[in-house]
Amino acid sequence: MSSTTWHVDAELIHVLEKEASRKVSAYLQDRGRLRVVDVSVSINMIDRMILADFGPGFLPGPDEADLFLHELAVTLRHYAEQAGLPITGVDFHYQGKPLKYYYPVELAVPPRARIDARNQAVLVSSSHGLIRVHPALNWDYQRPDAFGFREDMITPAYGDALQLLLEERGGSTVTRARNRSQDLHSESNRPWEYLSSRYHLKALMPDRTDIWNSLPNDTDNDREVKEDIRTRPLYANHLGVGTLISLHTNGHELGTVRGVEVYYHGDKPDDRPLAENVLCGMRELIRAQPGYESFPARQTASPGRHGENRIGTMPSVLVEIAYHSNAEDSAALQDPVFRAASMKGVEKGVRLFRAGKTCEPFVLQPIPDVSLATGASQQITLPFAGHPQFPVTMEFTTANCSSPGACTPSRTTFADPNAPITVVMRCAGNLAGTARWSVVLRDGDGVATAPVEFQQTCSRPGASPAA
Incomplete structure (x- = not known):
């Protein structure tokens, strides 16, 4: 509109x-x-x-x-x-x-986000985790129970999936903001994997109170919640990583609100291309999975004021994977298929951003009709747009064949992303006729192009081409 x-x-x-x-x-x-x-x-x-x-x-x-x-x-x-x-x-x-305007020092952002395509180090932050609440010093989760799970405990598995993809597909060095160990944390007597980033960094770097105890004069009951938010980007700055990815699930009192959202900081416009690529990748990969073809995802990334994105001196985005407060989204969040697809989308967005590319739909371009003499052959190239994950499979099926049994469907796999996708069209023997082919390209993650049809005509030498 x-x-x-x-x-x-x-x-x-x-x-x-x-x-x-x-x-x-x-x-x-x-x-x-x-x-x-x-x-x-x-x-x-x-x-x-x-x-x-x-x-x-x-x-x-x-x-x-x-x-x-x-x-x-x-x-x-x-x-x-x-x-x-x-x-x-x-x-x-x-x-x-x-x-x-009221807090010019506290809310200042770096004059320019650090963007270095050669820096393939990533901090993956899976939010949120147990936090200590003042003044009683009780330990509590930061998010409510929703359909049998909590954001605090479901996002680490998403971080695991993303870490593996970033390392295997993108060649990244990945650091996690939370400890995934099942050993007990002595203060809370809970497994370390339940704890938020603040306590992991406290144990890892006890002398760096500027990272994990950055609001020492705050007297609010939720002071350590606020410090936990700040801990993640402050740790990313300390590491000097090239990218900060914060993984969340969303929640809202309106149970009808749902879908994928990605945020960048409104005062860091250089981070927007990363956010747009991540959102586009997630939308593409999720919708390629059976049962998720119409899963809601916003069309554009959203500017926000999240502290995680503001404090990071590198390109930083906050990924709201889905709404845990919505029944359909909640079911998806607990599905390993959805988890794998959504994190493949995040990794793809990061990889494209580093390469200076823009995420775009995987589309097979129109294929010109082919006319050959019987017994002849011709190699054609199938041009496409987008950034598919190789190997890519070319699927030929017949929409119509003038000689039943003469048109054989085929599947060919192409593993080299730098080589063109080609097919040899043949008119075997001396049989004349027409075939209308329907062609689909499908990448290694299941993302498929819309089918494209074209016509192949086989004519005997000296005969007029078939209509």
Whole structure:
């Protein structure tokens, strides 16, 4: 839909403002602050962004309200899209100013993200893990139980799958932000693999309190939650990796919201190509799997304000694999087929970004009709667009054959990504006639092109070509 055809109903704006005001007031009341905050909402038709501007009474700290604002952004975007307005992202102001206006040092981003295609080191962060909550110092998960599992405990397996793919397909050196050991962590008496990154880095580098205890003066109950968010990109900066990938599952009170989303930081536009490639790769690989052909995935990556993406000095993206709060997405998240496909998509996006390429659909180009004399042959090349995972299989089937039994389906596999995909068309013997072929290319991950048909005509020498 062209942006010039949009019409923003005043009633929609009213609904968005009321919902935003209700949610921020409830957020504050949950924290013992009884107040009502007015919110004004506008929609920029050019870049398809919603801007919600909070009035007096709500100014979160630089590391506060990350989860709340993310969920509010999803809510506003969902209602707008239900009204027919496709939205790229949601941003927030506070009495007319972005949050970084109030915290220019704390929310500063690197002047330029470190982009080095030769740096194939990656930090994979699988969120979230057990955290210590003040003042009782109880250990608790950061995400709720959802359909029998938690985000904290399902994302590490996704990180395992992604690590293997990055190493085998991309030649990457991969570091993990969480410890995957089943040995007991002495403070919590829980296996290390249950713990969040903060405690892994505390044990790994006890003297680097600037990484795992970066908010020493914070007195909030969830201070270690905020430190955990910061730990991951700070560790990535310490390692000097070329890419930071943060894996999450999404959640929302609206159980109908679902699908794949990928975020980059709005103040780091150089990271957007990585986010777009990762999202495109995930969409392609997931939908190539039987049963997931129509799995929802956003068309464009979204700008956000996530601390993980902001603090990393390298290209950094946050991958929301699916919504654990939705029954269908939840079932997918627990399916090894979905896990493998989604992580193949992430790896493919990283690899394309490094190579300076843009993810595009795997498409077989039109094939010209072929006319041959009986007994002759001709080699043709099948041009295609996209970046398939080799080996690629060429599948020939007959849509129509004028001489039943004379047209034989075939499958040929091509292993060399640098060699053209070719086929030799033959008119064997002296049998004249026509064949209409249907051709599909299918890559090693199951991604297939749409079928393309063309006609082969075999004519006896001196005879007029068949119609």
